[in-house]
Amino acid sequence: MRKKVIAANWKMYKTPDQAREFFREFLPLVKDHDRDEIVVCPTYLCIDAAVNSVNGSCVAVGAQDLHWEKEGAFTGEINAAMLAAVGTTHVIIGHSERRQHFGETDDTVNLKLKSALEAGLAPIVCVGEVLEEREAGLTDDVLRRQCLRAFYAISAKKASKMVVAYEPVWAIGTGKTATPQMAADAHTIIRGEAAKAFGQEFSDGVRILYGGSVKPQNAKALMSEAEIDGALVGGASLDPKSFAAIVRY
Numbered sequence: 001m002r003k004k005v006i007a008a009n010w011k012m013y014k015t016p017d018q019a020r021e022f023f024r025e026f027l028p029l030v031k032d033h034d035r036d037e038i039v040v041c042p043t044y045l046c047i048d049a050a051v052n053s054v055n056g057s058c059v060a061v062g063a064q065d066l067h068w069e070k071e072g073a074f075t076g077e078i079n080a081a082m083l084a085a086v087g088t089t090h091v092i093i094g095h096s097e098r099r100q101h102f103g104e105t106d107d108t109v110n111l112k113l114k115s116a117l118e119a120g121l122a123p124i125v126c127v128g129e130v131l132e133e134r135e136a137g138l139t140d141d142v143l144r145r146q147c148l149r150a151f152y153a154i155s156a157k158k159a160s161k162m163v164v165a166y167e168p169v170w171a172i173g174t175g176k177t178a179t180p181q182m183a184a185d186a187h188t189i190i191r192g193e194a195a196k197a198f199g200q201e202f203s204d205g206v207r208i209l210y211g212g213s214v215k216p217q218n219a220k221a222l223m224s225e226a227e228i229d230g231a232l233v234g235g236a237s238l239d240p241k242s243f244a245a246i247v248r249y
């Protein structure tokens with residue numbers, strides 16, 4: 001039985017004070033929750049406030065991105081060692097918004113994945129098709145390509161902390177959700193690529209989350225699907241009551 005991961009992606013929302021306020025309300029609602037792993041990924045600026053707030057609780061803190069180099073002249077960037085040093089344990093990699101707006105490619109996803117694993121972080125690698133690709137029947141090809149290139153030249157041993165998130169781009173922030181069956185089909189493709197890259201044992205254990213308009217109302221149906229090992233939640237994770245309701249689906 002794979003333990004589910006329920007992760008919040010706060011995107012470009014909340015100041016440190018607002019982050020502290022969120023945790024004041026959220027933590028009592030998920031106190032002693034150990035059925036699932038809970039991760040909150042705020043902006044870099046809120047990581048310190050988040051790490052201090054969750055101290056001693058069952059909630060972990062992740063970042064939303066990282067740079068793959070160890071250090072150097074990369075204005076505006078932050079690397080894996082820096083994230084680990086401030087208490088971050090997880091990091092989202094290859095989110096579709098980074099791919100769409102900030103030039104993220106399958107190759108930079110691979111570099112970031114390697115460097116996050118090297119630093120001992122648990123990466124949440126995002127893959128998913130855009131609407132045109134789904135309509136053209138290319139979903140499987142896109143997922144295979146994204147996984148093949150993300151997982152390139154990484155050993156199963158190194159990849160042990162990796163989590164994958166299937167996020168169909170047409171479902172992000174749109175209120176449209178993949179049906180549990182659509183998500184399960186995509187997860188089977190991703191799990192197959194993980195088996196090719198890392199072997200069957202790894203593939204049986206890797207957690208594959210679903211993301212895209214997950215809400216308290218649809219969390220239970222999605223999480224009941226055996227292939228879905230958790231959720232990556234954007235909009236509905238900003239409100240403590242709503243995110244807690246998803247965690248407790």
Ligand code: PGA
Pocket residue numbers: 009167171172173174211212213214232233234235236
């Ligand atoms: P959403 O975002 O839940 O607002 O659709 C999900 C995501 O982008 O990770």
